[in-house]
Amino acid sequence: MEYLIDGFIRAAQLLLRGNEEAYSTIWTTLKVSSLSIIFSLLLGLPSGFMLSYLNFPGKKQIRAVVDTLLALPTVVVGIFIYGFISKRGPLGEFNLLFTISGIVAAQTILILPIVISLTASAIEGLDNRLMLTLITLGAKGKQLVFSIIYEARYAIFTAAVTAYGRAISEVGISMMIGGNIKWHTRTITTAIALESGKGDFAMGIALGIILLSIALFVNCSLIMLRRKA
């Protein structure tokens, strides 16, 4: 129990005293998870829209695969991406291993199924009178697509929050692809794993509290944004 209380105190000290290492870890975490969510939304929103809106052969099978990938273990993504971007891998020449870009690419792959699947479900869940209403009011082409996505914005917010939660809390990818390099690729989760491994539970709990606070802040911001929308 003592180390829990100690953890709270250490968390406050790290933040209030402006501990550079802690802030570097927080910054790296925010950077990789924010970039991952941006890329996954850019790829996932149109894919999810098409998966729900268009009819094409193999649609059900693709949907089944995407839904299965929701439970993708982070270490599995990590090992696959590691195989691709390591020196001997097909993408080895891009030198992505142990870089922020590598973690972002792998995290994007990890959370993309969440964005695609939840976006598709959000679009499918819309009232079937919506499309007729938009067309009768004169919407065409892109206007129609954006209006439909806008109508599903609350469910898409939820998809984004869920995906962000998965990205910010994963450890397998950050450890395998990032390598937990101090001042460079160390994220909060890899730092927690390291500190706990060293036996410094209080530091691990302090970082955990910071991670939870960030998650809470992001969620509250999105809830505010949702209310405003």
Add this chain to the structure above:
Amino acid sequence: MIEIDNTSLYRVINIKHGYNNRFRLEIPDLTINKGISIGFIGSNGSGKSTLFRILAFLETPSEGTIFFNGKNVYGRPLSIKNDVTLLLQKPYLLKRSVFENIVYGLKMRGEKKNLKQRAFEALRWVGLSPEDFSQRRWFELSGGEAQRVAIASRLILKPKVLILDEPTSNIDQLSASLIKEAITAIRNRFNTTLIISSHDHVWLNKVADNILIIHNGRITGSGTENIIEGPWYHDKDDLWIKTLLDGKKIFATKPLNPDSIALLNPSEIIIANVKQSHISAQNILNGVITSMSTANEFEKIKVNVEIHGISLACNLTQHAVHELKLLPGKNVWVIFKASSLKWQ
């Protein structure tokens, strides 16, 4: 070679349309002229909504041709869709403010000028205070208010064709009355072609220049005849009844099915100033004359009588009108035989 009259806005030729072989709309020939108001009457599932979606270019019929403004619509650019707007039977409001709902169509057309002023004007047309309603969210409206917002979002577009699928069903009387006023006003102001379906036959008779009856996917007649919708219930012997609002009954012979539509020729109705007894006619109903006008029939006067929630038109000679001293507002007795009702 199909000839298209300059005055015709729609010319529908040999269209056939169905869903999973269960329902089939078949219209060999239908012309709708520019600026007219045409009403459609039919029971639920008769094909009105399907026809309306085809006329609004939301669905393409399996077979047949539609000419709009003299041109075959297939292969035409989507811009013609901007000339036509449809209000669905159960309108859908976008998850936005009332103001955003109303100006959505204008924005889609690239119109950005005076949006606030135009939206406020459209709200006033449907009897909603712009100050109170423009910033309300979609979920802060009653059913009738939502319907009025949906109507306003169509009226603001000043479309060439306004298609309304039962615009006053399932809403409060005040909203229904305001919607009817707005529709009439917009038609008079912008010469909009109106295509309407409604179970409110009294209003439809007023607003429509011509009424068509649609049954089982086919246009089965025109509305110069009185239309009495089911349901019909078996009474005794060969007689079937429809119960009116205050419990009074209309007697008829056996219908094709309990939901059949009965047609009653206006010339088969007798009007009397006092209640008749000892006569063979089964239907002797009390009503109030609501309007009188020149009938299409030579030298006859069309007298509309409202009877416990339904409106019946009777064609009388000028002599009869004079003798009976008929005037709007007068209480009269309407008499017709059960066998005068013909089934659709």
